[in-house]
Amino acid sequence: MNLILLQPDEVDSAGLCCLNGSRAKHVREVLRAEPGKPLRVGLLNGPLGAGVVDRIATEQVVLRCAFETAPPPRPRxxxxxxxxxxxxxxxxxxxxxxxxxxxxxxxxxxxxxxxxxxxxxxxxxxxxxxxxxxxxxxxxxxxxxxxxxxxxxxxxxxxxxxxxxxxxxxxxxxxxxxxxxxxxxxxxxxxxxxxxxxxxxxxxxxxxxxxxxxxxxxxxxxxxxxxxxxxxxxxxxxxxxxxxx
Amino acid sequence: MNLILLQPDEVDSAGLCCLNGSRAKHVREVLRAEPGKPLRVGLLNGPLGAGVVDRIATEQVVLRCAFETAPPPRPRxxxxxxxxxxxxxxxxxxxxxxxxxxxxxxxxxxxxxxxxxxxxxxxxxxxxxxxxxxxxxxxxxxxxxxxxxxxxxxxxxxxxxxxxxxxxxxxxxxxxxxxxxxxxxxxxxxxxxxxxxxxxxxxxxxxxxxxxxxxxxxxxxxxxxxxxxxxxxxxxxxxxxxxxx
Known part of the structure; x- marks a missing residue:
C-alpha cells in the first residue's frame, strides 16, 4: 500500500480522518507508524495529499491531512x-x-x-x-x-x-x-x-x-x-x- | 493449450509421437480430437509443425507429425x-x-x-x-x-x-x-x-x-x-x- 486512500466523507473540515479496520492495521503493523510520521494519502476520485499520524489507539489511527488543490488528471x-x-x-x-x-x-x-x-x-x-x-x-x-x-x-x-x-x-x-x-x-x-x-x-x-x-x-x-x-x-x-x- | 509441445526425443524418425498423461488427456477431453484431426505441434526449442491424430487409446494419443524446416527466430x-x-x-x-x-x-x-x-x-x-x-x-x-x-x-x-x-x-x-x-x-x-x-x-x-x-x-x-x-x-x-x- 503506497497510498492511504480515503473516502471524501471520512475527512472532516479540519483535515482529520479516523481510520479503523484494515487500513488502521496496515498503518500500525506494516508501516509501523508513530505519531508525527508522514504518510501519503489521497481522496477517492480527488486530489493526492500528505497525512501525518496524529494519534494511535488500539483499533484506530487518526491522520491529519492536507490535500493538493487539484486532483491528478483523469486517465485518458x-x-x-x-x-x-x-x-x-x-x-x-x-x-x-x-x-x-x-x-x-x-x-x-x-x-x-x-x-x-x-x-x-x-x-x-x-x-x-x-x-x-x-x-x-x-x-x-x-x-x-x-x-x-x-x-x-x-x-x-x-x-x-x-x-x-x-x-x-x-x-x-x-x-x-x-x-x-x-x-x-x-x-x-x-x-x-x-x-x-x-x-x-x-x-x-x-x-x-x-x-x-x-x-x-x-x-x-x-x-x-x-x-x-x-x-x-x-x-x-x-x-x-x-x-x- | 494452443500448441502441443513435444520434446525432440518423443518423436521418432517417421514423425510418430505417443502422448500420455496430461497432454493426452487435453487432446482427448478438451480438444475432443478424433483420428484424422489436425493439431498444431512444436518441438521444444525447435520448429513448429502440424500433427494429425493417428489413433487414440484409453491412456494414449498417437500423433503423426511434420515439422517446418527452421525453428522460429529466438526472442531478441x-x-x-x-x-x-x-x-x-x-x-x-x-x-x-x-x-x-x-x-x-x-x-x-x-x-x-x-x-x-x-x-x-x-x-x-x-x-x-x-x-x-x-x-x-x-x-x-x-x-x-x-x-x-x-x-x-x-x-x-x-x-x-x-x-x-x-x-x-x-x-x-x-x-x-x-x-x-x-x-x-x-x-x-x-x-x-x-x-x-x-x-x-x-x-x-x-x-x-x-x-x-x-x-x-x-x-x-x-x-x-x-x-x-x-x-x-x-x-x-x-x-x-x-x-x-
Missing amino acids: VDLLLAMPRPKVMKRLWAQLAAFGVGRMVLLRADKVERYYFDSHVIDPDFYTKLLLEGLQQARCTHLPEVLIRPRFKPFVEDELDALFPNHFKLLADPSGTKRMSDFFPDAASSQRILLAIGPEGGWTPYELEQLAAHDFNLFGIGERILRSDTATIGLLSVLADRMAE | VDLLLAMPRPKVMKRLWAQLAAFGVGRMVLLRADKVERYYFDSHVIDPDFYTKLLLEGLQQARCTHLPEVLIRPRFKPFVEDELDALFPNHFKLLADPSGTKRMSDFFPDAASSQRILLAIGPEGGWTPYELEQLAAHDFNLFGIGERILRSDTATIGLLSVLADRMAE
Missing part, C-alpha cells in the same frame, strides 16, 4: 474488453486500476462463454476491493468506472456512441495489418482514446464489421496468442508510450 | 529482473514465456528481501511447468533460459559482461529522465537487447552506478508504482513495439 484511456475467463479477470482488476483507465466495459463477444457473466468476479463488492488495492499500489485516486454488458449487439447499437462520443477508437485483433503506431500521432490529438480488445480467440467477422461501422480503427497484435491479461497490460502500455510522444 | 530480448515477491513471480513465469524472452536472470537487489530466494517458485521443477504452459498458450517453442543470482555484486562484476556481450542494455528506473523511445532506433540495430527492471522500491544509487558502469542506458517509467509483473509485461510490450519499427 477507456477500455472495451471482451470479458476474459473469470480467473484471468480476477488478476486483471488491480492491474487495470494501477495502470489507470477511465471507464471500462466488459462485453460479451461470440467467443466469450456466457457463464463468465455469472461469476462473482464481476460483482461490484468483489471487484471494487481489487480496484482500490490497485489504486493504493500505484498511488492513484481515480477509480475506473465499470460497466458490465452481457449482450454485444444492443450495446454496440444503442450505447457505444453515446458513451464514447469523441473518442479516437482503436481495435486490437490478430487480423489487423496495420500497427497501433500507424495511428499516431493522429490518435493522440484526441481528448480521449477507446481501446477495444477481443477474446483470446479473436473477434468474429460480424463483430469486427459492427465495430468498424462505429469508427474503430483496426490494428494487429502479432502471432503470439497472449492471455487476455497479458495482452491487455501490454496494449495499454504501448498506447501510453505512444500517447506520451 | 533478454531480461535482468530484480526478483519479485514469490506470489508475483509465480504469476509472471507463464506470461514471460508467452511473451518471449531469450535468457532471464533473477537477481537480488538491495530492496529485494533475501527470503524470496528460498521460495519454491524458483525451483526449476516448479517454474519449468509454468514456462511450458506459457509457450503452449502463445504457440512458441523457445524455452527461456533461467539464471537465479542471489548476489548482486559478484553477478554484475564477474558474469554480466560475459553473459550479455554485445547487447544494447536498457535500465528501467523511476529516476530516469529519458524515455525508452529516446534510445530508438539505435537500440534496435543491436542484435540483442538486455532489459533490466528493478524492484518495486527501485534500484539504489549504488546499484544504478554499477549498472551504468556496465553500459546500461537509464530511462524513466512514470510516476505510478506498478507491481513487478505489470511493469515487466508493460515494458516488454513497449520494447517489442519499438523494435518492430
Whole structure:
C-alpha cells in the first residue's frame, strides 16, 4: 500500500480522518507508524495529499491531512474488453486500476462463454476491493468506472456512441495489418482514446464489421496468442508510450 | 493449450509421437480430437509443425507429425529482473514465456528481501511447468533460459559482461529522465537487447552506478508504482513495439 486512500466523507473540515479496520492495521503493523510520521494519502476520485499520524489507539489511527488543490488528471484511456475467463479477470482488476483507465466495459463477444457473466468476479463488492488495492499500489485516486454488458449487439447499437462520443477508437485483433503506431500521432490529438480488445480467440467477422461501422480503427497484435491479461497490460502500455510522444 | 509441445526425443524418425498423461488427456477431453484431426505441434526449442491424430487409446494419443524446416527466430530480448515477491513471480513465469524472452536472470537487489530466494517458485521443477504452459498458450517453442543470482555484486562484476556481450542494455528506473523511445532506433540495430527492471522500491544509487558502469542506458517509467509483473509485461510490450519499427 503506497497510498492511504480515503473516502471524501471520512475527512472532516479540519483535515482529520479516523481510520479503523484494515487500513488502521496496515498503518500500525506494516508501516509501523508513530505519531508525527508522514504518510501519503489521497481522496477517492480527488486530489493526492500528505497525512501525518496524529494519534494511535488500539483499533484506530487518526491522520491529519492536507490535500493538493487539484486532483491528478483523469486517465485518458477507456477500455472495451471482451470479458476474459473469470480467473484471468480476477488478476486483471488491480492491474487495470494501477495502470489507470477511465471507464471500462466488459462485453460479451461470440467467443466469450456466457457463464463468465455469472461469476462473482464481476460483482461490484468483489471487484471494487481489487480496484482500490490497485489504486493504493500505484498511488492513484481515480477509480475506473465499470460497466458490465452481457449482450454485444444492443450495446454496440444503442450505447457505444453515446458513451464514447469523441473518442479516437482503436481495435486490437490478430487480423489487423496495420500497427497501433500507424495511428499516431493522429490518435493522440484526441481528448480521449477507446481501446477495444477481443477474446483470446479473436473477434468474429460480424463483430469486427459492427465495430468498424462505429469508427474503430483496426490494428494487429502479432502471432503470439497472449492471455487476455497479458495482452491487455501490454496494449495499454504501448498506447501510453505512444500517447506520451 | 494452443500448441502441443513435444520434446525432440518423443518423436521418432517417421514423425510418430505417443502422448500420455496430461497432454493426452487435453487432446482427448478438451480438444475432443478424433483420428484424422489436425493439431498444431512444436518441438521444444525447435520448429513448429502440424500433427494429425493417428489413433487414440484409453491412456494414449498417437500423433503423426511434420515439422517446418527452421525453428522460429529466438526472442531478441533478454531480461535482468530484480526478483519479485514469490506470489508475483509465480504469476509472471507463464506470461514471460508467452511473451518471449531469450535468457532471464533473477537477481537480488538491495530492496529485494533475501527470503524470496528460498521460495519454491524458483525451483526449476516448479517454474519449468509454468514456462511450458506459457509457450503452449502463445504457440512458441523457445524455452527461456533461467539464471537465479542471489548476489548482486559478484553477478554484475564477474558474469554480466560475459553473459550479455554485445547487447544494447536498457535500465528501467523511476529516476530516469529519458524515455525508452529516446534510445530508438539505435537500440534496435543491436542484435540483442538486455532489459533490466528493478524492484518495486527501485534500484539504489549504488546499484544504478554499477549498472551504468556496465553500459546500461537509464530511462524513466512514470510516476505510478506498478507491481513487478505489470511493469515487466508493460515494458516488454513497449520494447517489442519499438523494435518492430
